[in-house]
Amino acid sequence: MNEETNKQYEQVCEAALNWVACLRSDAVSEGDRQAFSLWLGEHNSHRRAMDEAQALWDDLAVVRHIPVNIDKAANRSRWLATAMVAAACLVLAVFLWPQLPSDPVSTQYRSAMGERRTVDLPDGSVVHLNTNSTISVTYTDDQRHVDLERGEVWFQVSPNKQRPFHVDAGEARITAVGTAFNIYLDDNSTDVTVTEGVVEVSDIGQTGRRLHAAELLLENQRLITGIDGWELSSSDDVSKQMAWQRxxxxxxxxxxxxxxxxxxxxxxxxxxxxxxxxxxxxxxxxxxxxxxxxxxxxxxxxxxxxxxxxxxxxxxxxxxxx
Missing domain, CATH: 3.55.50.30 (Phage tail protein beta-alpha-beta fold)
Structure with a gap:
């Protein structure tokens, strides 16, 4: 897990532990329970962190309630073994748990109809979302991955050759290391325009109707992909496609x-x-x-x-x- 993702998940786990303490206290209110339900449903990582927090809390409870007055040697040995196992679990949970790998955490960004929004990503890349657009961003140790779910987005990618930047839009995957490009996704096609650097567009799906498997786009080039094939064009000025930013x-x-x-x-x-x-x-x-x-x-x-x-x-x- 990379440092950014680990830090995000540690914050989620800390919140989960706080919720466990709150929900198991005598002072918990109905408002607390409603707020917890909203938090739990915000993201899948919240559910995973909550499961782990409850397990950790239960381990603490085992150690706290170990009997101290056992008369029989057999029982004393049995409880000693239980205590050692519980203590080992507790050490692993407290000291090793934050270091263990987990599923990457995705973050969703969206813009409302009529809204244009700018988002600074954790790796230093910048995203401009046009009206009614949605993306989901997932970072791992070896790649940066974005799903364009709908709308139009312009990316200014921070260079990192060790972690390529992929965007999946419809049936196309756009890959860049450090560059700038625009993607417009509609029901029938994906429209890619490069405003800086070079990107590679490759085919995600398998269909015999497409004429291309991959295409390298240079600055001021535009590619429209569809089920009937890919249409590549060049222009000395792509400002018309970028006019929505103004x-x-x-x-x-x-x-x-x-x-x-x-x-x-x-x-x-x-x-x-x-x-x-x-x-x-x-x-x-x-x-x-x-x-x-x-x-x-x-x-x-x-x-x-x-x-x-x-x-x-x-x-x-x-x-x-x-």
């Missing part, structure tokens, strides 16, 4: 349905296009993601459309009445 969406002849799909990532309102003529329109410009409603209004004005409310959570985009 709270902007840069559109260059973007089909209106694709733009609407992006705006819906930042708000609860569903935007419906029923007219094929409206769906065929394209948009160019810079939109403000922090103000999706105002951006939609600006689109409607520029394309001569009208916004018709259908419910509290949906609107219809139509051609404006002449």
């Amino acid at each position: 709270g902007e969406l840069v559109a260059e002849e973007m089909p209106l349905p694709a733009l609407i799909e992006q705006l819906e990532r930042y708000q609860q309102t569903r935007i419906i296009i029923a007219d094929p003529n409206v769906a065929a329109l394209t948009v160019s410009g810079v939109l403000q993601l922090d103000q999706p409603e105002a951006s939609l209004s600006a689109i409607a004005v520029s394309l001569d459309l009208q916004i018709t409310p259908l419910s509290d959570t949906s609107v219809l985009l139509l051609k404006a009445e002449q």
Whole structure:
């Protein structure tokens, strides 16, 4: 177990011992029990630490209640052996237990809809989460592993050749030692853009429809993976893909349905296009993601459309009445 993970787990174990003492005291309240239930459900490591804390507490109880007045030699030998075993267990628990390896502890980070969040990881790497995104981070002695569960994230990875940095997103694994890259995961594809250094993208799943098993991406290169294959492209400037960090969406002849799909990532309102003529329109410009409603209004004005409310959570985009 590395030093960072060991320290985190020691803190969890200390909290577990405090909960054992609290729950076994005469002064425990119903509020204490409710707070304990919430703590126990926060993470799997809390349950494991609680099991070990209860076992340690029981070992202490055995030593404390060893009889001291035993008349028969046989009984005295039996209790002496029990005491020695209990004492040995106690020594192992107190002095060796924090050093024993355990399952790596994962930490989850997420952003709400419409929120952009920056997280400093324990190894010195920095993560920027776009709207409605979730990652799970697990560190071991020989690697740093991230699962991108949903959304879009930009990573600035702290160099460490002895501990590669892996990100699993959909059916793709992105590996870097020290670099910066952006990943956008949707239902059908994984979009990887390298802004600094080099990353390797490899295939996690097994399928005959994919044309690539691995691809090395350089700075300013972009790779979109999907079930029908991988699409690699290069650009002298990837700032358009990174515009979300500035709270902007840069559109260059973007089909209106694709733009609407992006705006819906930042708000609860569903935007419906029923007219094929409206769906065929394209948009160019810079939109403000922090103000999706105002951006939609600006689109409607520029394309001569009208916004018709259908419910509290949906609107219809139509051609404006002449």
